[in-house]
Amino acid sequence: MLRRGPVGGRRGPGLIGAAARTAVVAGTATAVSGNVQRRQAARAQEAAPEPVAPAAPAPAPAAPAGDDSLDRLERLAALHNSGVLTDEEFAQEKRKILGG
Structure with missing residues (x-):
């Protein structure tokens, strides 16, 4: 005999199906986020001017x-x-x- 779930006989994806869907969504979000961060870092490097070394401050006069x-x-x-x-x-x- 078949078990039927709530109204209409349809059951949800179940615990494993929900966990799998969550893992796919999370993995996709992580991959997209990583790509965005890499692109932004590359653009920031292209736009950044060459660093200029600051001049060394003059030494303070020796106190008596x-x-x-x-x-x-x-x-x-x-x-x-x-x-x-x-x-x-x-x-x-x-x-x-x-x-x-």
Whole structure:
């Protein structure tokens, strides 16, 4: 005896048929998308001007040694005041900066 589905005796494509149709649609969409991306990349390369190497920036003038030491001491004091450095660590690093 034949089984009949809902109204009119027609059944849908079933699970495997739906999965196969979905795979075909997805594969076609992927292929088309890939072709579009390749074409767009090729057009972008054709339209892009030759890259020009930027000129190297001029080196900054050397700061006097005193300014560097002062900056380092200020940063060290800020670390000490915020509690990151102990009194002993602060004194030790301060001696290194001052050369003593």
